[in-house]
Amino acid sequence: MIGKLKEDRVVAGKEAIEEIYETSYYGRPKNDNLILTLVEAAHLLYREKLEIEKEGESLGFEEYFKNASLLNPYFELKYIVYKDLRERGFYVQPGVADFRVYPRGGKPGKSSSRSYVYVHSERVALPLSVLLKNLESAGNVRKQLIIAVVDEESDITYYEVQESDPTGNMEQLYPSLQTPATMLEDRVIVWDGEASGKLYENGFYGKPLDQKRLQLSLVEGAFLLKNNIIEVTTRKDDNKLNFDEFCKRAAHIEPLFQRKYRVYEDLRTRKLVPKTGFKFGTHFRVYSEVKSASKIPHSEYLAHSIGTQHEFSLPVMSRAIRLANSVRKKMLFAIEADEIRHIDITRVKM
Amino acid sequence: MIGKLKEDRVVAGKEAIEEIYETSYYGRPKNDNLILTLVEAAHLLYREKLEIEKEGESLGFEEYFKNASLLNPYFELKYIVYKDLRERGFYVQPGVADFRVYPRGGKPGKSSSRSYVYVHSERVALPLSVLLKNLESAGNVRKQLIIAVVDEESDITYYEVQESDPTGNMEQLYPSLQTPATMLEDRVIVWDGEASGKLYENGFYGKPLDQKRLQLSLVEGAFLLKNNIIEVTTRKDDNKLNFDEFCKRAAHIEPLFQRKYRVYEDLRTRKLVPKTGFKFGTHFRVYSEVKSASKIPHSEYLAHSIGTQHEFSLPVMSRAIRLANSVRKKMLFAIEADEIRHIDITRVKM
CATH class of the missing domain: 3.40.1170.20 (tRNA intron endonuclease, N-terminal domain)
Incomplete structure (x- = not known):
């Protein structure tokens, strides 16, 4: 032939x-x-x-x-991925993304394809806008979106990208109280023992400094201040800070405070419990429900807030998802737009 | 009192x-x-x-x-760490770093301190130069250097920082042969079946494209070219690239090529086998020895090359180390100076 x-x-x-x-x-x-x-x-x-x-x-x-x-362009990468998919027994056709892949047992002309596969080099940053465009194309025809990332040694990692609508079970967003607090260098301290106990126990806010006092992170402090649960002064005088003043100071300490705060508020409003994800290198780890601070369940998500202009560095994305998956959590990227939008990216085996 | x-x-x-x-x-x-x-x-x-x-x-x-x-400055952070160390039963004294910590059973005046503990906020970038200065101070008096990182919710993670001198067991750095190869878009292909097999089997270079051909990453290609194992042409003509020309092209594709290459060469010269660490979000995963490509052992290190002006973002560092430790590997940061210097950072329990 x-x-x-x-x-x-x-x-x-x-x-x-x-x-x-x-x-x-x-x-x-x-x-x-x-x-x-x-x-x-x-x-x-x-x-x-x-x-x-x-x-x-x-x-x-x-x-x-x-x-x-x-x-x-990128012929080698596409060939590597095509060959891999074929050798795994899939029928593959070209498509709007690089390939349309048929489900096992499915064939062109007989059944419809299941996934759009988009091939990308690990070396090239992936703009969020491109990812979202691909997600929309796939979503419009109800296909699964797969990103096939080829590393410099030609190993392929497949990621599934999905819209996500995470919700939790915290019926009461915060305990009903009002208590004074002080904004120190980069955290907020609640001095009253009873209020500290309630905030920690009912909502898992902050971390005890000792038996009587509670330390809140800046996002927690802002959220509780906005909802009139705490009244915040600085170390220097007794003037109360309003929400905007607090945010302005916080943004001085943490340049991306506003973006993080918007995602924090969104997650709390979704009845979830976000806590710092520092140990995982992300903005938040997220619990569906924390009934008592003395019995913390497994957190289900890691969430990282990104702007609409974000470009994914693929090695960084790879590390984030691998770490999340290794501790059995979903990795969410929370996009700060007019409405916060969540994208779930998971490593998959084809 | x-x-x-x-x-x-x-x-x-x-x-x-x-x-x-x-x-x-x-x-x-x-x-x-x-x-x-x-x-x-x-x-x-x-x-x-x-x-x-x-x-x-x-x-x-x-x-x-x-x-x-x-x-x-950072009084709260220092208090949080001091309290934690005291509550874990250690005697603590102020020192060149923030604290000197005595070993269990040791006491000021009776024994000498064991560790220098340096307190740092997760929000503040940690310049490599500061880390190295602390490492030197501690090393001069044979103390262990500990970095206590306090996250925004006041959780503390302790990291031990050490100089490292990794060495492997690969007596033969590459097989003895010379074979043509082509530099494609961002990888190098060896077309000869026998040479491909030897390079893959004896040294774990590249990854087979199929039974006959081998794909090399840019750093592998550069190293083998420098040592006259491969002769490299481009897709367009038969002119052979010399090492400098190859590196220039590679740097165009990957801006940090030079830094990565220097670390790659250093690791190979230390009789180790570096392969891409993409799946871990680092530059390299590193094996002590690969006797046969059909029986790949556990890789012992992840290595990431950084410049002397590097500043550690602590959430990023935290993620790198956590991921490395979760797969039982040491996390090395390879500093590109006149000589490559390796720093091993590990999470420790105090």
Whole structure:
């Protein structure tokens, strides 16, 4: 069987439709020809199911590979992923993203594809906007979105990306009380023993400094101040800070305070319990419900707040997701837009 | 017992030497007085072992805490760490770093301290230069260096920092051969089946593209080119690239190529086997020895190359170390200076 390299396609004759398309679904039949992408043709060449000619001369694998690599940006990466998916037994067709992948047992023309697979190099930053566009394309036709990241040694990691709508079970967002507190250098201290106990026990706010006093983080302090649970003064005088003044001071200490706070408030409003995720290198670890501070359950999510202009560094994303998954948590990226939007990215095996 | 707040110290009388210093080693005796740091005095006040006066007026805990917080930068953080160490049963004295900590069973005046503890907020970047200065101070007097990182909710994570001199057991750095290869977009392909097999089997270079061909990462390609194991051409013509030309092209694809390469070469020269650490979000995972590519052992280190001007973001450092430790690997930071220097940072329990 012979295919001819024409621009960025390989075109094979009528007999290829029967021998290649109808048996293993490479290419798309068109006017008595079979049109193959460069990647499909490379895989057939490797499998010795096809010879490829350019201007009448037969190309060896090495020659064809160099040619294709010049014609198609990231040809090698796409070939590596295509080959991997094929060898795992999936039928693969080109698509809006790089590939459409059929479910096990499914075939082009017989069933619909299940996933959109988007191929990306670990070296190249992935803009959130591109990710969201792909997620929308896939969502519109109810496909699963998969990002296939190829590392510098050509190992592939597959990530599934999904919209998420996390909700918890905390019916009471905070205890009903009002108590004074002091904003110190970068944290807030509640001095009253009873109030400290209630805030810690009913809502898992802060961390005890000792038996009587409670330390709150800046986001916790801001949230409780906004809801009139604490009254905050500084170390220097007795003037009470309002919410905006508090946030302004907090933003001075932590430049991304506003973004973190918006996500904190969103998560609390979703009846979840966010606490610092420092030990996991993320903004928050998130519990569905904490009935008592003396019996802390497993936290279900790690959440990291990002802006709409965010670009994912793939090694950093890889580390975040790997760490989250290693402690059985979902990794959420919370996008700070007019409404906070949550994206769940998980490593998957194909 | 009464102590007087004088500038940034609390001074107690002669009887305190006997009652406080000689029983529990708070403060330093000087001319019939006991001189306490603000942190030591706060802990004695909390424990109700000391009353503190300022200009003749007794201060409550809240008042004293606010005063001390204004006098001493990061007073709260230091207090939190001091209290934690004391409650774990250690004797603690002020030192060149924030604290000197005595070994269990050790006491000031009786034995020498074991660790220097340096307190740091998770919010503040930690310059490598500061870390190295502390490491040197501790090393000069043979103390262990501990960094106590306090997160925004006042949880403490202790890290031990050590110089490291990693070495492996690969007696042969690469197989003896010479073979052509092509630099594609961001990787290098070896086309010869026999050479591919030897490079993969004897040295664990690259990853097979298929049974005949081998893909090398850019650092692997550069190292093998420098040592005349491969000859590299581009896709466009047959001109051979020399090492400098190769590095220039690689640096265009990966801006930090030079830094990564220097660490790669250092690790290989130390008879170790570095491979990409992408899945762990670091530059390299490192094996002591790979006898055969068909039987890959556990990798012992993750290594990340950094420049001398590096500043550690503590949440990022925390994530890197936690992930490394969770897969039983040591986390090395390889500093690119005239000589590559390795620093091992590990989470420890005090």
